[in-house]
Amino acid sequence: IVSITDLFMQTVEKNPHQPFLIYEGTVYIYQDVGRRSNRVAQAFLQYGNLKKGDTVALLMGNGPDFMHVSLGLAKPGFIVGFLNINIHSRSLLHCINSCAVKALLTGGGKFCVKEFILNLLENNVAVWLMSTSSPSQNVHTLPDKLDKVSNNPAPSHLRAVTDTRNTALYIFTLGSSGFPKPAIITHLRTLVASLAFTQCGAVSQDIMYVTLPSYHSSASLLGIGGCIQLGNIYFLVFRPTFCSYRKDRVHEVYIALGNGIRPSVWEEFLMRFGPIKIFEFYGTTEGSLGFLSYTNKIGAVGHAGIFSQFLHSFELLKYDVWKQELVKDENGRGTKALIAGKPALLVFQVTEDAPFSGYVGNKAASEKKLLCNMFVEGDVYLDRGDLLVMDEDGFLNFTDRLGDTFRWEGENVATLEVAEIIGIMDFVQEVNVYGVSVKNYEGRTRMAATVLKSYTTFNGEGLYKRVEDFFPSYAQPRFGYCTLLELFLLSDVLQITPTFKHQKMHLANEGFNPEIISELLYFMDKPACSYIPLTREIYQKVVSGEIGL
Known part of the structure; x- marks a missing residue:
């Protein structure tokens, strides 16, 4: 067994009639999904x-087709690239071009626009639709062809994986800046990740709810x-969240695995639904290492104990948030953060046993993630781009994300991409995009300071x-402020770091309160289809939750 496809085919053979997927009330057994x-x-x-x-x-939303297609494309030895269905225009084309895509399969909808398809065809990318009708004779349809072919397995020599370090998937991530980048996911990585629920105590009779x-x-x-x-696990995909219809403690859920839950939500969740064992983990798409909190300590993403250090070598380094750079000693080496409770930059050592596969077709972005000669000549560490805090008991808590990315609605928002599009407007001289915290919301909502x-x-x-x-909903700036100034006064408005980068920290800390900020503030008003002045009344309605974001 050297791939997830091998595991799946083994289960089909052993338990062909075992339910595999339940979607909107329909049960799909292993044998049917396999065929x-x-x-x-x-x-x-x-x-x-x-x-x-x-x-x-693959540009598709949740549903049985995603399962059929992703497994089906892997069987002949194709590399599958999972695209975010929320991204638009240039970002989508960038993703497709970045990993030498030969074909695109989509469920249709907004991605069937003529200009988008023509652009792909001009770049020799075949377009396939999960539909029986096609907008062009050059666009292929898949469902009708499925009826014409056999359900025999693909030739074994195509499916065979000769090295578990070979690429299985591309999953796109924003990292800390710029457009989405295709992170290389090896076969070994997929196998290791598949063990997570087993490590948490899940068994074959369980039903897994994936939101x-x-x-x-x-x-x-x-x-x-x-x-x-x-x-033998059931796999249930559904649109509503677990909490939307589990109203009390009468349920059989006993494990929850995920990342990014706020401590306050964690506490409220346990009070409402009872003693569910919550396994909070920390990891990134492009990194092969991470933490898993086994202790159920609220807020912790892991523990810096002997066991964790044995599994993987990591360090917490001093970081100057204002200068946006590591604090180094007189020899130019990294400085370990030894004081508990202070935010520090998390880095993992890159070794043969803990490799960093990087991003396909983007050597510069891959190398940018690596820190060399941190403690001794020749060592290499992976910069995770995140600040963590370790308490006196060794528990690790996520604090913030560095660079030009922040999270909103469970998605990473690339500030440079948003700023680039806004900067094209004929009235904009300069723009700085960042995230601001809003009471009772996960992550940070979008704000732009504009000259x-x-x-x-x-x-x-x-x-x-x-x-x-140009942007999916989670990347659209909801607030902004503008100042009309001559060009030479820009540095007095949009502050920069010693390395001439826009300073975001003080802007993020200021937030969007019109009683604190003297500049003109604007709010994205969807009913009006415009950005309108942010008044104290609108501000209070946003903070109180009367106006949703």
């Missing part, structure tokens, strides 16, 4: 003009992989249209 995925493999082998090792991008989108690394590697690893060009006025309707056209 359907075989047809997907055969269809692409016969009609796709693809060979083993080619990349096929994340399937293209997300937690849903695909831990969720789908975990189900296949345990064999207007001389002799121009703020165009709220025009900016609203551009934001709607």
Whole structure:
């Protein structure tokens, strides 16, 4: 067994009639999913003009088709790229171009626009739709071809994995800046990640509830992989969250695995639903190492004990938030953070046993994540881009994300990408995008500090249209402030670091309170389809929750 596909096919053979997926009331057994995925493999082998090792991008939401297609594409040895269905225009094209995609399969909808398809075809990317109708003769349809091919397995020599370090998937991540980057997920990584639920005590009779989108690394590697690893688990995908219909303690849920839950939510969750064992983990898509909190200590993502250090070598380094750089000693080496309770930068040592696969086709971005010669000549550490705090008992708590990325609605928002699009507006001289905290909301909502060009006025309707056209909802700036100044006074408004980067920390700390900020503040008003002045009344309604974000 050297791949998730091997595990799945083994389970199909042993327990063909065991339920595998339950979706919107319909049960799909292992045998049916296996046969359907075989047809997907055969269809692409016969009609796709693809060979083993080619990349096929998958742009689909949750549902049985995602399972059938992702498994089916893996069986002939294709590399599957999971695309975020929320991204738009340039980001989507960037993702497709970044990993030499040969074919794109999508469920249709907004991605069937003529301009988008033409762009792909001009770049020799075959377009496939999970639909029986096609907007163009050059666009392939998959369902009708599934009826024409057999459900025999793909040839074994195509499925065979000769090295577990070979690439199995690409999952896109924003990292700490810029456009999404395709993180390399090896076969070994998928197998290791699939053991997470087993480590938490899950057994084959359990039902797993997955609320994340399937293209997300937690849903695909831990969720789908975990189900296949345990064999007889039911796999339930549904749209509402668990809490929306589990109203009391009368339930059979006993394990919850995930990351990013706020301590206050954690406490409230346990009070409402009873003693569920919560396993909070810390990890990143591109990194092969992380932490898993076994103790149920509220807020902790792991523990810096002997066992953790034995599994992987990590350090917490002093970091200057204002300068946005590591604090180094007189020899230029990293400085370990020895004081409990102080935020520090988490780094993992890169070794042969703990490799960093990096991003495909982006050597510069891969190398940027590495810190060399931190303690001794020749050592290499992976910069996770996150600040963590270790308490006096050795428990680790996530504090903040560094760089030009923050999280909102469970997604990473790349500030540089948002700033670049806003900066194209004819009235914008300079813009700095960052995240601000809002009471009772996870993550940070979007805000932009903007300097207007001389002799121009703020165009709220025009900016609203551009934001709607170019960004998914989670990346759209909800607040902003503008100052009309001459160019030479920019540094007095948009402060910069000693390395000439926009300073975001003080802006994020200021928030969006009109009683504190003297500049003009604007709020994204969806009913008005414009950015309107943020008054004290609107501010109070946002803070109280009367106006939702």
